[in-house]
Amino acid sequence: MDRNHYDFRTRWSLPFPPAAVYAVLERLEDYPRWWPQVRSVTRTGAATAVLTMRSVLPYDLTCTARETSRDPAAGRLEIDLSGDLEGWARWTVTAEGSGTLARYDQAVDVTKPLLRRLAMPGRPLFRANHRLMMRAGRRGLLRRLEAV
Secondary structure, eight states: OOTTEEEEEEEEEESSOHHHHHHHHTOGGGHHHHOTTEEEEEEEETTEEEEEEOOSSSOOEEEEEEEEEEETTTTEEEEEEEESEEEEEEEEEEEETTEEEEEEEEEEEEOOHHHHHTHHHHHHHHHHHHHHHHHHHHHHHHHHHHHO
């Protein structure tokens, strides 16, 4: 097992139509407005942006995100990540009952030197940090969808 590799899978059941959820998720530049841990998004091109994220632990992660797939019909948004994290992330938005299932999948390798050095003792904390970030993201997305 590579101690600097992480696979994350998160499922959010949301009481809103898939098209509404997808419309919010596809606007990466708006994430800091509803997701507190996404500190900034700076567009660098039509399909690229620099993201800075920080959850509970006192470190920032900065990555360049490059859009690799945007398919509203399939409900899929996918990016490649480079920088402090190298890999990819994907949203898949599908109907679930009268609402939506938003599935987030991510496979990344940590490249930030400090986090690599702390990989063994820090791994459980890093995973918990991610879970807290995702929980806060779901709450923020719900508030955003209620306001739209």
